[in-house]
Amino acid sequence: MLIDGMTMQTHYLQDLVTVADPTNEASFLNYLSETGRLQTFITQERNTIPRTEYNRYLRWVVESLSTVKFGHRVSDVTADEEGYVVTVESNGQTTQLRAVHVVLGTGMTPLVPDGFEQVIHTSEYMTYRDVLKDKYRVGVVGSGQSAAEVFLDLLRDATDEQRVDWITRSDHFESLEAGKLGDEIFSVDYVRYFHSLSYSSRQALLGSFERFRHGVNPETMTAIYETMYHRTAEGGPTGQQTQLLTQVEVEAITYDWLTHQLTGKHVYTGEAVERTYDLVVVATGYRPLLPSWIDRLPIVWEAEDAWRVSETHEVQMEEKLSGKLFTHTNIEHSHGPAATNLGMAVYRNAIILNEMAGETLYKVSVQKPFTTF
Numbered sequence: 175m176l177i178d179g180m181t182m183q184t185h186y187l188q189d190l191v192t193v194a195d196p197t198n199e200a201s202f203l204n205y206l207s208e209t210g211r212l213q214t215f216i217t218q219e220r221n222t223i224p225r226t227e228y229n230r231y232l233r234w235v236v237e238s239l240s241t242v243k244f245g246h247r248v249s250d251v252t253a254d255e256e257g258y259v260v261t262v263e264s265n266g267q268t269t270q271l272r273a274v275h276v277v278l279g280t281g282m283t284p285l286v287p288d289g290f291e292q293v294i295h296t297s298e299y300m301t302y303r304d305v306l307k308d309k310y311r312v313g314v315v316g317s318g319q320s321a322a323e324v325f326l327d328l329l330r331d332a333t334d335e336q337r338v339d340w341i342t343r344s345d346h347f348e349s350l351e352a353g354k355l356g357d358e359i360f361s362v363d364y365v366r367y368f369h370s371l372s373y374s375s376r377q378a379l380l381g382s383f384e385r386f387r388h389g390v391n392p393e394t395m396t397a398i399y400e401t402m403y404h405r406t407a408e409g410g411p412t413g414q415q416t417q418l419l420t421q422v423e424v425e426a427i428t429y430d431w432l433t434h435q436l437t438g439k440h441v442y443t444g445e446a447v448e449r450t451y452d453l454v455v456v457a458t459g460y461r462p463l464l465p466s467w468i469d470r471l472p473i474v475w476e477a478e479d480a481w482r483v484s485e486t487h488e489v490q491m492e493e494k495l496s497g498k499l500f501t502h503t504n505i506e507h508s509h510g511p512a513a514t515n516l517g518m519a520v521y522r523n524a525i526i527l528n529e530m531a532g533e534t535l536y537k538v539s540v541q542k543p544f545t546t547f
């Protein structure tokens with residue numbers, strides 16, 4: 175979601191390469207230097223960068239890589255005695271490639287709860303942004319970073335007559351800030367510790383990471399507060415039409431005659447909540463996108479949808495295959511909250527490359543946090 179003015183949740187050095195390979199030419203600092211932005215970047219003295227700039231940086235890196243193919247869909251992968259056969263569809267043509275090992279990075283797919291009719295998931299926000307900004311009553315459901323960015327974006331342009339509500343079942347609107355020691359869970363040492371625990375302990379621990387998974391950037395929170403403050407500065411009803419509701423479990427959103435009826439209840443009092451909107455944006459998250467071809471592999475599952483993955487990101491098989499299947503996808507249960515952190519993705523790549531090469535190409539283990547896990 176590339177809304178102007180929004181920033182990444184990660185440090186600018188958590189780019190595609192730096193934490194594993196600081197002298198790599200695909201670094202963000204090299205991008206700044208090559209595009210003539212290094213000096214202004216230094217002068218602005220910030221550790222986080224605009225999402226739009228991160229997007230431009232990614233495009234700049236891709237331009238130098240002939241191995242990255244867009245518009246190619248992998249439709250099948252089969253294992254044989256020499257590794258894998260990968261079937262690729264592009265422009266109506268099918269080709270087959272051979273691979274010794276395969277790395278899965280199919281990412282996530284939007285998750286919309288049953289009973290939410292005709293809503294707009296945040297992944298579609300930019301497509302419907304102008305339509306949403308014309309509506310008089312808009313509800314935003316959820317309280318993570320995406321919800322906060324959408325709420326702020328709509329609120330900034332809303333006229334006095336327009337109403338934008340923000341509704342979450344969380345106890346409060348939570349900030350991402352965990353302090354520097356708290357942030358040390360985004361380290362190779364922590365991932366190793368998390369991975370060594372039993373499945374049930376890992377599940378229990380994941381529940382305590384809500385702030386890291388769903389917390390909002392402090393600066394986004396400040397911007398929201400300031401926007402609300404300015405909207406109400408003149409007194410009267412201005413801006414007060416907008417409501418922020420916490421501890422409200424939304425149970426259904428029904429659609430009829432161009433309006434959406436939201437129904438739910440207060441988590442603690444049980445009181446019924448009903449609101450009518452012209453459109454509703456839901457920030458209800460994502461689930462891992464797993465391709466159907468994995469069903470043909472003899473994968474070891476530790477629970478439904480939770481495959482057993484080694485510390486080095488190899489999907490475990492009931493029987494030995496000639497090639498390995500590594501994964502970035504569907505690893506929150508095995509590798510913890512770092513599973514969706516872009517900085518940690520670089521370590522993951524380094525670990526996987528070391529495994530494939532059978533030697534230490536990147537010294538991942540030398541990075542030590544202060545906390546002993």
Ligand SMILES: Cc1cc2nc3c(=O)[nH]c(=O)nc-3n(C[C@H](O)[C@H](O)[C@H](O)COP(=O)(O)OP(=O)(O)OC[C@H]3O[C@@H](n4cnc5c(N)ncnc54)[C@H](O)[C@@H]3O)c2cc1C
Nearest residue numbers: 175182183184246247248279280281282502514515516517
């Ligand atoms: C709105 C939003 C904001 C975020 N902001 C941050 C942030 O600030 N900091 C941070 O650390 N993390 C952030 N994250 C999380 C981070 O973006 C993800 O964890 C990360 O992108 C995962 O990378 P990935 O390569 O595994 O998957 P993805 O980035 O999801 O990429 C998966 C790719 O696989 C392709 N694909 C899928 N199936 C096939 C197929 N069959 N054939 C070929 N290609 C296929 C898809 O087209 C896609 O390009 C954010 C996530 C979202 C949704």
